[in-house]
Amino acid sequence: MEISNNYIESFIRSRNELLMEMEKYAEEHHVPIMQLAAIDVLNQLLRIQNPSSILEIGTAIGYSAIRMASTLSDCTIVTIERDIERVNLAKQFIGRSEVANRITVIEGDALEVDVESIQSTFDAVFIDAAKGQYMRFFEKYSPLVPSGGILYIDNMYMHGLSDLNIKDVPRRKRTMIRNLKTFADWVMNHPDYDSTFFPVGDGLLICLKR
Numbered sequence: 001m002e003i004s005n006n007y008i009e010s011f012i013r014s015r016n017e018l019l020m021e022m023e024k025y026a027e028e029h030h031v032p033i034m035q036l037a038a039i040d041v042l043n044q045l046l047r048i049q050n051p052s053s054i055l056e057i058g059t060a061i062g063y064s065a066i067r068m069a070s071t072l073s074d075c076t077i078v079t080i081e082r083d084i085e086r087v088n089l090a091k092q093f094i095g096r097s098e099v100a101n102r103i104t105v106i107e108g109d110a111l112e113v114d115v116e117s118i119q120s121t122f123d124a125v126f127i128d129a130a131k132g133q134y135m136r137f138f139e140k141y142s143p144l145v146p147s148g149g150i151l152y153i154d155n156m157y158m159h160g161l162s163d164l165n166i167k168d169v170p171r172r173k174r175t176m177i178r179n180l181k182t183f184a185d186w187v188m189n190h191p192d193y194d195s196t197f198f199p200v201g202d203g204l205l206i207c208l209k210r
Helices: 004-010 017-028 036-049 063-071 083-094 130-144 173-187
Strands: 054-056 076-081 101-106 124-128 149-153 193-198 203-208
Touching: 004 036, 004 149, 017 063, 017 083, 036 124, 036 149, 054 063, 054 130, 063 076, 063 083, 063 101, 076 083, 083 101, 101 130, 124 130, 124 203, 130 149, 130 203, 173 193
Parallel strands: 054 076, 054 124, 076 101, 124 149
Antiparallel strands: 149 203, 193 203
């Protein structure tokens, strides 16, 4: 039996005015931000893990960075975004938040940025950027996570496309979906990680480093 979205959403916590403004902006301007139910689950998992540092791949307008920093009062976040317009918006929104002093926004392509020059290790990595590049993101940044650290990866459903036969996926998105499925199979069978899929929001993958 399926549980209705209304029932699930009844558990979602209220947000402050800034977050509500960001949610409205994201909806009106078609900016992808994490679904509310999924970010509630992510934040609960972060409370359990209690990381002191997080690396985020894919800032967008800074919504998830603010949500994570607000959940973890002693955590610092480094977040990377390549779209300059979104970088500027993220800096504006983050600057208006109460957690601005714990969030560093880096403009650049996450596959090219030298994050190690800023910080050598992170307790957690949150990947929410180009879906077809998840394998490359994981391979580049997982070495920065020590044993016991966690990588959180959003959008594994890719709005339902991952559940389709590849011939039923729109042609322009087939390579991305193939890459996403290849990554999922690879990481779920990786000997260095205990990985679990959470069927919440657009699909959340949790990879605990052994």
